[in-house]
Amino acid sequence: MRSILVLNPKGGCGKSTFATNIAGYFATQGKRVSLADCDPQQSSRDWLSIRPESAATIKSASVKAGKIDVPRRTEVLIIDTPAALHGQKLANYAKVSQTIIMPMMPSPMDMRAAERFIDELFSLRKLINRKIKVATVANRVREDTIAAAKLENYLDKIKLPTGHKLPFITMLRATQNYIKAAERGLSIFEFAPAKTAYDREQWEPLVRWLNSVRSMPG
Ligand SMILES: Nc1ncnc2c1ncn2[C@@H]1O[C@H](COP(=O)(O)OP(=O)(O)OP(=O)(O)O)[C@@H](O)[C@H]1O
Ligand SMILES: [Mg+2]
Numbered sequence: 193m194r195s196i197l198v199l200n201p202k203g204g205c206g207k208s209t210f211a212t213n214i215a216g217y218f219a220t221q222g223k224r225v226s227l228a229d230c231d232p233q234q235s236s237r238d239w240l241s242i243r244p245e246s247a248a249t250i251k252s253a254s255v256k257a258g259k260i261d262v263p264r265r266t267e268v269l270i271i272d273t274p275a276a277l278h279g280q281k282l283a284n285y286a287k288v289s290q291t292i293i294m295p296m297m298p299s300p301m302d303m304r305a306a307e308r309f310i311d312e313l314f315s316l317r318k319l320i321n322r323k324i325k326v327a328t329v330a331n332r333v334r335e336d337t338i339a340a341a342k343l344e345n346y347l348d349k350i351k352l353p354t355g356h357k358l359p360f361i362t363m364l365r366a367t368q369n370y371i372k373a374a375e376r377g378l379s380i381f382e383f384a385p386a387k388t389a390y391d392r393e394q395w396e397p398l399v400r401w402l403n404s405v406r407s408m409p410g
Contacts, residue, residue, distance in 0.1 A: 193262070194218075195269045196402065197289035199282070201309055202302050203275035206295035206331035208235040209370050211272035214293075216379020217399060218268040219248035226266040228253035230285060231274035243377030258284050278312065283319035291407045292326040293361075293398075298333055298343035307350065314353045323409040326352075329398060330363040359406075362397040365390070 198211040211227065215236075219225045227250050229236040240252050251263045258281055262269055271285055286292065292313070296306055306328070313326065328347050333340045340363070347360035364370075369391055373383035380391045401407050 193266055193269055194291075195271070195289045196291045196293060197271045197273065197285055198293050198295065199273050199277065199285075200294045200296065200306065201276050201278060202297075202305055205297050205302065206364075207231075207275075208239070208272050209331065209374070210293055210295050210329065211236050211270050212239045212374065213370075213379040213381070213395070214398075214402070215250050215268075215270045216248075217381050217395070218270075219250045220379070220381050222248075224251075224265055224267040225249075226251040226253040226263050226269050228255050228260045228262070228269060228271045230255050230258075230260070230277075231272060233274065236272040239374055239377050241377070242375075247378060247382055260285075260288060279316075280319070282313075283316045286313070286316065286320045286324060289324060290409050291402065292324060294326065294328045295331045296328050296343065296347065297331055298337070298339035300342075303343065303346050310350065310358065311353060325359075325407050325409060327359040327361050327401065327407070329361050332366040333363045334366055335363075359401070361401050362394055364394050367391060 196214060198207045200207060215225050215227045227236055227240060237252060240250060243250065253263055253269060254261045271289060273285060296302055330343050330347060350358040352358050369380060369388050373380055380388050
């Protein structure tokens with residue numbers, strides 16, 4: 193089973209947006225997808241509950257006391273996490289994941305917090321005990337702004353404690369498309385094709401990475 197964890201202790205950076213859209217992507221590809229919402233706010237679960245019956249099926253994986261109950265025959269498990277997830281709780285979810293996606297917004301404070309978080313993640317490697325793959329993605333980027341350029345430059349340079357580069361996969365623009373699609377329980381891949389063509393293009397590198405061995409434990 194493919195397992196993808198969406199993670200960043202910073203609130204509002206786009207975890208649920210990535211989790212639901214990745215789930216939508218794999219579902220439209222005909223995969224048996226389950227979405228686990230570990231956040232008491234339940235944004236992803238709410239999204240699932242309003243998802244139209246006509247849309248590709250995504251199952252809800254229930255989460256109890258930090259344990260995910262994965263529906264049988266799941267091919268792709270997406271895990272959405274709450275803000276401020278640290279320590280043992282973080283390790284519990286990372287333990288069952290192959291890939292971590294870390295959404296970032298173009299703010300200097302978020303960038304510094306992210307760096308500390310990467311260090312924490314690596315300090316937990318003994319608990320996680322796997323060659324889990326981590327990558328960053330930028331979210332809500334207003335293109336051609338200084339903040340966007342700074343974030344891109346910064347993300348391009350982040351090194352892991354191992355000395356390897358932390359892959360930076362793609363940038364998503366800030367657009368109402370994500371909000372409008374989410375209001376209907378849909379992903380960007382299932383919503384207003386003409387209006388979302390540019391957004392799908394921005395997703396292309398992430399989709400490619402998730403489908404490649406580069407995002408799988410070595
Ligand atoms: N690229 C984007 N363009 C426009 N709005 C966006 C974008 N990404 C996320 N949003 C909106 O920003 C808000 C926060 O995003 P989201 O809920 O995905 O963040 P989160 O990291 O899950 O937050 P939390 O930490 O509270 O769980 C939501 O209303 C979402 O629709
Ligand atoms: Mg969320």
